[in-house]
Amino acid sequence: MAQFEDQRTTVYKVDPEHPESETLPTLRTEELLLNMGPQHPSTHGVLKVILELEGERLVKSTPVMGFLHRGVEKLAEEGTYHQFIPHTDRLDYVCAMYNNFAYCRAVEKLMNITVPDRAEYLRTIVAEVQRIIGHQFWLGTQALDIGAMTVFFYCFRDREILLDWFDELCGARLTTSWYRIGGVERDFTPSLFAKLKQFLDYFPPKIDEYVIFLEKNRIWLARTKGVAVISAEDALSFGLSGPTLRGSGVDYDLRKYEPYSAYPKCEFSVPVGKNGDTYDRYWIRVQEMYESVKIIHQCLEQIQDGPIMADVPSVTLPPKERVFTNLESMIQQFKLFSQGFNAPPGEIYCGTEAHKGELGFYIVSTGGGKPYRLKIRAPSFIHMGAFDHMSKGYMIADAVTIFGTYDIVMGECDR
Amino acid sequence: MNHLTKRIEDTFPGACTKVVEWRGDLAVTVKPETLRDVARFLRDDPAMRFDYIVHVSSVDWPDDEERFEVVYEVYSIRTRQRIRLKTRVPESDCIVDSLTDIWKGADFMEREVYDMMGIRFRNHPDLRRILMPDEYDEGYPLRKDFPLRGKGWRDTFEFLDEPTR
Numbered sequence: 099m100a101q102f103e104d105q106r107t108t109v110y111k112v113d114p115e116h117p118e119s120e121t122l123p124t125l126r127t128e129e130l131l132l133n134m135g136p137q138h139p140s141t142h143g144v145l146k147v148i149l150e151l152e153g154e155r156l157v158k159s160t161p162v163m164g165f166l167h168r169g170v171e172k173l174a175e176e177g178t179y180h181q182f183i184p185h186t187d188r189l190d191y192v193c194a195m196y197n198n199f200a201y202c203r204a205v206e207k208l209m210n211i212t213v214p215d216r217a218e219y220l221r222t223i224v225a226e227v228q229r230i231i232g233h234q235f236w237l238g239t240q241a242l243d244i245g246a247m248t249v250f251f252y253c254f255r256d257r258e259i260l261l262d263w264f265d266e267l268c269g270a271r272l273t274t275s276w277y278r279i280g281g282v283e284r285d286f287t288p289s290l291f292a293k294l295k296q297f298l299d300y301f302p303p304k305i306d307e308y309v310i311f312l313e314k315n316r317i318w319l320a321r322t323k324g325v326a327v328i329s330a331e332d333a334l335s336f337g338l339s340g341p342t343l344r345g346s347g348v349d350y351d352l353r354k355y356e357p358y359s360a361y362p363k364c365e366f367s368v369p370v371g372k373n374g375d376t377y378d379r380y381w382i383r384v385q386e387m388y389e390s391v392k393i394i395h396q397c398l399e400q401i402q403d404g405p406i407m408a409d410v411p412s413v414t415l416p417p418k419e420r421v422f423t424n425l426e427s428m429i430q431q432f433k434l435f436s437q438g439f440n441a442p443p444g445e446i447y448c449g450t451e452a453h454k455g456e457l458g459f460y461i462v463s464t465g466g467g468k469p470y471r472l473k474i475r476a477p478s479f480i481h482m483g484a485f486d487h488m489s490k491g492y493m494i495a496d497a498v499t500i501f502g503t504y505d506i507v508m509g510e511c512d513r
Numbered sequence: 514m515n516h517l518t519k520r521i522e523d524t525f526p527g528a529c530t531k532v533v534e535w536r537g538d539l540a541v542t543v544k545p546e547t548l549r550d551v552a553r554f555l556r557d558d559p560a561m562r563f564d565y566i567v568h569v570s571s572v573d574w575p576d577d578e579e580r581f582e583v584v585y586e587v588y589s590i591r592t593r594q595r596i597r598l599k600t601r602v603p604e605s606d607c608i609v610d611s612l613t614d615i616w617k618g619a620d621f622m623e624r625e626v627y628d629m630m631g632i633r634f635r636n637h638p639d640l641r642r643i644l645m646p647d648e649y650d651e652g653y654p655l656r657k658d659f660p661l662r663g664k665g666w667r668d669t670f671e672f673l674d675e676p677t678r
Binding site for chain 2: 169171172173207331334336337348355356447449458462473479480483484487
């Protein structure tokens, strides 16, 4: 007991001339090892992080991943190219459309297929709708992690409208599988066009509404400004992409750097941050929602009538109505699904700017109907590689916001 | 010949064993002992500046003498070009120099390659399994001789399409 009291007196004795020199000479200090997860509500899935703490400061954090590993890359080697599309839905299950898109683009590059104009516009529109959904989901959950619950409800209210729109488009809200190699599965109905236009009028004021909740909220600012700062050089070296990289001031956006689909025909800007902190990444995502609305508006103006599927019978699927009425189309459909198409030997990498970052597919083909090797460049996985670097020195409560700032989805991270 | 390949060839004569340009992608295969130097050159050379690592991957070619292929894909933000740097190693000596100190992101990506394909990386700071459990010792799942249904205790699973009694 005497020793205990002695310790207390030493702890609170501060040299009045040098108040910063307060030290804890007799207290035993040691690093605390803390397991966060795998079942933690803020990890957005099943992720464990071993945190080494010095008081409340993070000294080192080691992510432990793989709880959701399903061997998607192995499965890809056993199925045909067409059969892999539904698997891509389950990568980033929040934004299935963009995974489909990225995969189909990669196979089209492998097969050297040009997609018809109308299909490109439809693809761009849906991809941007998906980007809005992704950012809404991110904003809602990030605010919820920090403690602002209202934003979550507002974001999910508007996200619901778009998910219902997806439902009407392809019959599924999350696992959509709407993209096809060489085009899209079905065209928009007039009702879909009308609903989308209605949403575009409705949505921008709602973004302002989300922002009102956060922009002047002292808790939000304190928890995001200056947190998880990463320099542009480090961000590039870690392979970060998407808003996580652009927050650090690099304007790397594949929609501009390697324009694809209908993006070169649309005018939009790429918001870039300055400080590389969580706040900048938040700001970029909010701005991107406005930009997405702009892109969809332009696509709706420019879109013309035409085919929605490339006409390459050896690769692309025939229209569904012809499969049921025409023998040749039925044979074509059957052969494509049972044997697949004959891909030329070679290898390609094709990256697509999903809302999280660069989602890429590296496909090695040795000919035949199945990919020899298919590697998914998942932004969530690569962002986790920078977690230790970005969380060093911050408080333990910030760990939650740092997961959030990557927009991490474990389905994609673990594949 | 592509100007990038030419520059690599000029600086490291005989380093490139294979250059393929297909569908606009440039893939350069180098000898494993020169991989590190070439990678450092790609990052630091003012005309190249490949500062952004895209992905690290691996391919298994069981019939070849040099069975494993390690693939590094890098991108240059300044010059807007990408290059795929590859190297081949035999199964008996499947170890490659780690590029973790050149691109920091290579840390996790190389761990994934090790986990999935069993290729080891020299001087890697923390070479452990990443997606599979730490204690998993039934092989490397993405190798071609690893069955799709799994190995070890998974072999004892009953499948619906097989007669079980």
